[in-house]
Amino acid sequence: MDSQDFREFGKAMVDYIADYLDTIRERNVIPSVEPGYLQELLPKEAPAQGENWKDVLLDVERAIMPGVTHWHSPYFNAYYPTANSYPGIVGEMLSAGIGCIGFSWMSSPACTELEVIMMNWLGKLIDLPEVFLNCSDGPGGGVIQGSASEATLVGLLSAKEKIVKDLRKSNPDLTEADIKGKLVAYTSDQANSSVEKAGLLASVPMIHLPTDNCILRGETLREAIRRDREAGLIPCYVVATLGTTGTCAFDNLEELGLVCNEENLWLHVDAAYAGSAFVCPEYRHLMKGIELCDSFNFNPHKWMLVNFDCSPMWVKNSQYLVEAFNVDRIYLKHQHEGHAPDYRHWQIPLGRRFRSLKLWFVLRIYGIEGIQKHIRTQIDLAKHFEQLVCSDRRFEVATSSMGLVCFRLKGEDNLTQILLDKITANKKVYIIPCHYQGKLVLRFVICARTTTVDDVNTSWSEIVFQANEIIPRSQIIVEAEKSKLDTLGIATSRDPSNILMEKSK
Structure with a gap:
């Protein structure tokens, strides 16, 4: 493929993507395929001769799209959003076109320097304390990781090395094995699965602490630390979640921060989804206590319109990362070392993509006001959905926070499970369950950038349609009429359905 073919193919693909997103409402959000479907549609071997790009593009629609779950459909209300915007897509294109591997300043100066600046822009945008910024006088700074999972693991590995060095300095007789075999870390029982996985990868048991109404409190952490120290263990790391x-x-960050500072534990904050809301001043009270933390991470690739992957992480002292991940070779050295960060020392892999380009494009083209409007609009849409749920007596709202509403059918869990099964089988709307205070609830999240009030109403109509097959509306009206009579002390031997029939006449 030469540059002319590339121009034609690229323009055709841009048109295809634009058409796909413009017409995405016409597709079922969940695909109707079975495992192995693609093996029947593609050859068993790679082609011996190169094919025309037009045939490849045709096969995208024929073979790939039937198996795609459409995350950017306004009827995708599962998990949390994965960000998508046209500036982000174009930034991704340029990153792929440049194709640098920015492991050091010398390997691509713009890759490093734009990331340094973007981490300052973003940190200021969400009002992080200056100590976390690259532009501060201290050792703090920010780096773009691939995901919150990586950020949690990087923090844990850094905390692990830090405590080993600190303890061996004060107790020279201790060996690394003595210390590492006793390390433990803590998080809440509401934390993301990636937090537990970080413990597995770092060989540090991740203890899940009970929460108070889904919130981890300082006293719970303090008691766990006391108990484990008495058992001869060495606490080293805590993961607090802002937006479980x-x-x-x-989680109560202020309480947890005070305990961690007193006990000399590294406190990492996972704000993967909800961190984007801190661009709006009215939500920053939820990060009260951030100045007590050692590292902070959130995902613009979830809610801030920057395409995956883009997961900024800030630390108060970057030296702990460098000490944990510094492996030098002569071919990695350059004459400008020490004047700018070599980000290979701040992460797990050596190579890294030019991720800051898409962040730069999004921040410039949307502006602060545009991003704030996006966040506020999606929160308003979630409040609208909450009102719809409250308007139907068959349902109850369990929780409502940011762009997420957790709701259920009143009664036993099996009713809510049947409703979920029906909704999933019809493939028009995608939602997933979780448990809240021992009950099964359904999570409805505003995910797609293009979601409107009409889309929310359409999703609710589908939910109501399926609920009608489980608990007909007439049954609720009958029960309401009977309850009204009971309240008035009027005994009746008539069938409540007859009462309903008479009223309808």
């Missing part, structure tokens, strides 16, 4: 996966609850 299940219900978007916020």
Whole structure:
């Protein structure tokens, strides 16, 4: 493929993507395929001769799209959003076109320097304390990781190395094995699965602590630390969540920070989804206590319109990262070391993509006001959905936070499970469950950038349509009429359905 073919193919693909997003409402959000479907549609071997790009593009629609779950459909209300915007897509294109591997300043100066600046822009945008910024006088700074999972693991590995060095300095007789075999970390029972996985990868048990209404409190952490120290263990790391996966609850950061500072534990904050809301001043009270933390991470690739992957992480002292991940070779050295960060020391892999380009494009083209409007609009849409749920007596709202509403059918869990099964089978709307206070609830999240009030109403209509097959509306009216009579002390031997029939006449 030469540059002329590339121009034609690229323009055709841009048109295809634009058409796809413009017409995405016409597609079922969940695909109707079975495992292995693609093996029947593609050859068993790679082609011996190169094919025309037009045939490849035709096969995207024929073979790939039937198996796609449409995350950017306004009827995708599962998990949390994955960001998508035209500036983000174009930034991704340029990053792929440049194709640098920015492991050091010398390997591509613009890759490093734009990331340094973007981490300052973004940190200021969400009002992080200056100590976390690259532009501060201290050792703090920010780096773009691939995901919140990586950020949690990077923090844990850094905390692990830090405590080993600190303890060996004060107790020279201790070996690394003595210390590492006793390390433990903590998080809440509402934390994302990636937090537990970080513990597995770092060989540090991740202890899940009970929460108070989905919120981890300082006293719970303090008691766990006391108990484990008495058992001879060495606490080293705590992960607090701002916006839990299940219900978007916020741990009490101020309480946890005070305990961690007293006990000399590294406190990492996972704000993957909800962190984007801090661009709006009215939500920043939810990060009260951030100045007590050691590292902070959120995902613009969830809610801030920057395409995956883009997961900024800030630390108070970047030296702990460098000490944990610094492996040098002569071919990695350059004459400008020490004047700018070599981000290979701040992450797990050596290579890294030019992720800051798409962040730069989005921040410039949307502006602060545009991003704030996006966040506020989606929160308003979630409040509208909450009102719809409250308007139907068959349902109840369990929690509502940011762009997430957790709701259920009143009664036993099996009713809510049947409703979920029906909705999923019809493939018009995609939602997933979780448990809240021992009950099964359904999570409805505003995900797509293009979601409107009409889309929310359409999703609710589908939910109501399926609920009618489980608990007909007439049954609720009958029960309401009977309850009214009971309240008035009027005994009746008539069938409540007859009462309903008479009223309808």
